[in-house]
Amino acid sequence: MxxxxxxxxxxxxxxxxxxxxxxxxxxxxxxxxxxxxxxxxxxxxxxxxxxxxxxxxxxxxxxxxxxxxxxxxxxxxxxxxxxxxxxxxxxxxxxxxxxxxxxxxxxxxxxxxxxxxxxxxxxxxxxxxxxxxxxxxxxxxxxxxxxxxxxxxxxxxxxxxxxxxxxxxxxxxxxxxxxxxxxxxxxxxxxxxxxxxxxxxxxxxxxxxxxxxxxxxxxxxxxxxxxxxxxxxxxxxxxxxxVKIYEFNRIIRDLNGNSKEEFILKLSEHFIIKTKEQELWKPQGKFEFGMYLDGAFYALFYKVNDNDNIKKQNSILSNLDAQVLYDKVLQPILGIEDLRNDERIEYIPGKQSILTIKELVDEGEFEVGFMLFPSDISEIKALADNNLIMPPKSTYIxxxxxxxxxxxxx
Structure with missing residues (x-):
């Protein structure tokens, strides 16, 4: 009540x-x-x-x-x-x-x-x-x-x-x-x-x-x-x-010592990668991610499998796109532990054009940008019902x- x-x-x-x-x-x-x-x-x-x-x-x-x-x-x-x-x-x-x-x-x-x-x-x-x-x-x-x-x-x-x-x-x-x-x-x-x-x-x-x-x-x-x-x-x-739920996209200042080729190779362990060149590609659904790196756009498709804790109690959180990006890319490959305070990462509200990400990367201050698919209200409610917490900067509402x-x- x-x-x-x-x-x-x-x-x-x-x-x-x-x-x-x-x-x-x-x-x-x-x-x-x-x-x-x-x-x-x-x-x-x-x-x-x-x-x-x-x-x-x-x-x-x-x-x-x-x-x-x-x-x-x-x-x-x-x-x-x-x-x-x-x-x-x-x-x-x-x-x-x-x-x-x-x-x-x-x-x-x-x-x-x-x-x-x-x-x-x-x-x-x-x-x-x-x-x-x-x-x-x-x-x-x-x-x-x-x-x-x-x-x-x-x-x-x-x-x-x-x-x-x-x-x-x-x-x-x-x-x-x-x-x-x-x-x-x-x-x-x-x-x-x-x-x-x-x-x-x-x-x-x-x-x-x-x-x-x-x-x-x-x-x-x-x-x-x-x-x-x-x-x-x-x-x-x-x-x-x-309500209208937008994503928060991520831009990162460096590749944590990886070359472009090494970074993409490490990404391929968990993602199917398709080059989009100059196409302004945005994710069309869950478990899809856009990436802008070295003057080109990429589509990343997450390889979902039974080893990703899908059947465990925390599956709601582990299958959140923002959490997937953190668990598979930001933390293990790029070395970003603290999403709130690490100065190597910044956030762009999804209502802004992805051209903003392209411009920031092209100017050289950032090395790579990631575009996410927005969460929906059912994900937010499921997290709240199970006393789970979204990663910082997951939604712009x-x-x-x-x-x-x-x-x-x-």
Whole structure:
């Protein structure tokens, strides 16, 4: 049984919402960030980067306090307003190629602790503690955890009908996306939606493992203060059929002392290799890998056999394409042990063109690039159900929530 609750959101006024909201802070290059901050005084980037007007070199403690003060300035200036009544929200994101619609709600820390909300990624403790400190000192969060639920016709039909109503926001952004938000604040609809999720036994985190872990840590440390908002964290709940999962491709700086010929010979032990020359070849299915090396593309087909632990309990993990690449190539041939911290490897989201990989290798900074086939939701759920952890940078999942669209105060 899954528990969701409505909450009193703090939101931009409708006339400023397109100016306030922004992409994730890390998505901006330094030049792009500076440009937006200079051009747009309403951008939420001013809240999450308050050091910009002074100096980038300030302590984290001062930065977090600066975020809290700047957020309060936005409220005092009437840029943000707090809802008088707790509500759910329906949020639609339309990109050039796809439409995503989900429910914004508070999800339960108890459900997270009891594995009703399931995880498939590991977390880094220092990042969990850092974001926990951020939440503690700023007193708010505007980055919901992306959570999937099994498709339910009742919820799908309700969403279709709700989208016929007048939204509270409808705006476009400079990256050519359209964003629409509906408020769900009638008692009958709130009760109905809560009951729908009570009939869903399990939810799955798609994106936001560090954020949810930080919310749990903050609850453990501060729940004695009696703040009921700590019992929940803001989530964007979306039907599992409506998420888009991309791969993370890999580029490596050297061949670990191997010549091109030696490297390909070692690959041939576990892969059937076909030369594609200048064809921009991408994997078409599971156990297929693309490779770009020395000016040419290759197709690698994994030789699956009974010796690959297929029938063992960890077969779900060992048959994940990202794990196959690590087990058969990155670790034994290229000597990469730590996928998070080894400076010889970098990651390219699969939504970027493979020409990006070709250019980086051709420029000489990297020696070889690998293209993977994206995982699907069934693999993610199977890993979570068996308490298994994906290798780092296995998935890039959309949709991405707009920062500053909605604030959950703690």
């Amino acid at each position: 899954s528990k969701i609750i409505p909450f009193k959101a703090v939101r931009p006024t409708p006339d400023k919402v397109a100016l306030v909201t922004c992409r994730n802070y890390d998505d901006y290059s330094p030049a792009e960030l500076a440009s937006w901050l200079d051009f747009n005084p309403y951008s939420f980037l001013h809240v999450i980067n308050p050091a910009y007007v002074h100096s980038q070199k300030i302590t984290l403690d001062k930065r977090f306090k600066g975020v809290a003060h700047k957020y309060q300035d936005f409220k005092n200036d009437g840029i943000f307003l707090e809802d008088e009544k707790a509500a759910f929200f329906l949020y639609e994101i339309q990109t050039k190629s796809q439409s995503f619609t989900g429910i914004v709600a508070g999800t339960s820390i108890d459900d997270y602790k009891n594995n009703v909300i399931k995880k498939h990624e590991d977390t880094l403790q220092y990042r969990v503690e850092l974001f926990k400190d951020y939440l503690h000192q700023t007193g708010f969060n505007t980055e919901p955890v992306l959570i999937t639920y099994p498709d339910k016709s009742e919820i799908n039909n309700w969403i279709s009908e709700k989208k016929k109503e007048q939204p509270i926001y409808h705006f476009a952004t400079t990256n050519k996306e359209k964003h629409t938000l509906w408020k769900v604040d009638s008692d009958s609809e709130i009760t109905w939606l809560e009951k729908q999720f009570e009939n869903i036994p399990e939810l799955y985190i798609a994106d936001g493992h560090h954020r949810s872990a930080s919310a749990e840590l903050l609850f453990d440390e501060d729940n004695h203060l009696g703040n009921q908002n700590l019992n929940y964290f803001m989530s964007f709940l979306i039907a599992e059929s409506n 959309e949709p991405k929530f707009r920062s500053g669209l909605m604030v959950y105060e703690l």
